[in-house]
Amino acid sequence: MKRIRKFIALLLVLIAYRASPAQADESFRIIVNSGIAIETLDRKDIAKFFVKRTTAWDGGESVVPVDQAPDSQVREVFSEAVHGRSVTAVKSFWQKQIFSGRSVPPPEVSGDAAVVEFVKRTPGAIGYVSASADTAGVRTVRLGE
């Protein structure tokens, strides 16, 4: 009986551990312009879009990423989950890109509504919003591994 209880406890711990990443993923959603016919995007691909290592969708249309303000909660979560780096580290990356004349960072807008509006009106745009944001008019993309 003791062994069974231990096994069940271990199973519950494992289930909780597996649940945690999904819970973190649900704290933000990836959205794209409705003209982009895509259902799932890998984290690595999204990261490449946002640091402009990849600048075109498969169909050839330009990718236009949009960031949220550096002090926003959803940006912090997005940065850790997708880039695997803090917002500070990503800002340092962009400092180097800017001052070496290599690239400019994505525009930054304040709040979910502004991100949705940007993505809705900009062909090829991709952004992220909090899980509870109203995403009418844009396509929500599932986050793959």
Next chain:
Amino acid sequence: MKDSSLRVMRGWVHALVILGALWCATDPGAAWAGEKFQLHGYGSWSYRRTANAGYIFDNGTHEGNYTNVSATLNVAAQPTENLLAVIQANWQLQEARTLDTVLLPLPPGPFTLPGQYGAIPIGTVTTTPKSTVELDYAFAEWAFSDAIRFRAGQVKLPFGLYTEIWDVGTLRPFLTLPKSIYGGQAIVAEAYQGGGFTGNFDLGDWGLLYDLYGGQVTSEFELLPTWIVDSTLSDVLGGRVVLITPTEGLSFGFSGYFGLRSDSALLFLERGSVGFHLDYSGESFLARFEVVFSKVPSFINAITGYGELAYMIDEHIQVAARVDFYKGEGKIALIKASTPETTDEHADYAVGLNYWFSPNFVIKTGYHYVRGNRFSVPTAFATNFVTPYAGLPFDDSNHLFEAGAQFSF
């Protein structure tokens, strides 16, 4: 008012101006980042003091030098998805040193006229603040694809780790760059005038960045701290390859350039540099290493390099260490005979302690123990190449204390 008091007051005025700019710079909204047009910038101020009386090192003097200020504005426009245009200008305020002279009648001789007067050095040096404005770069880039982008104009020279971010203090752990590679040897330069290709290839978990360029390179050659000549190298071909590894923050690369013609006052001929670099920039830990071999045929060969480490103890405090070395082999007999051997050598052992208010604003302090006289030279010798050296050795050790602030937006 005494010169020293004026210098101190001037230093405080500079510091207050910089602090005022810093107050604005710490506002995350200070940089204007629109969709198609962006304005950014950075600045720096430092106080630098050496231990050796009468010796200069890296703009540090025995009396203490407050006049080390620079500010840069960067304007970038992306009117279409394929077109990027960038302009960057830099303003610097530093001490200029001139030898004090007195007019005296020259002794009669084959090259003097009767009654002719000449300026005779009296062994002291006057320092005055000198302001310069330079165009760092101005170029446009057309992106055919991620792999092929063409850029033309005055472009940042892609070599090693720091040429493209030369004066950006918030992207490095020490106030100044290692002298070995970036200290006015004409080993590297800030920019080239010409055209080139750049791009990146996605290799799965790896990435490859490349640069290939041609044109003309202008760099400073610091014969002495007060004798800096611009050396323009033409018919240049250069490139850089950087591999981005699957380990987040780790990359390494190879750089090189070679030019065929030079029109400097010292009549350098063809010259070139090749180098290897490694960079690990993690969340808390940073490690960088570079080594460069440079050759100016019939003039000098040099092997130079540095290694630096930095660690964030918490989100604000950073400790840093650096070892920097230079070993030159001069080939001109006259210069070798008129300078001590130690002027071909340099080693700098440095430690630093920094406080980061944010990634855009940092206060830095550092201590350097310097060996060799490639960059640490007597002030009077630096201003009058011949007078103070009469076969006597220089003091080949020096110490530098530095403190300052750097910001970006």
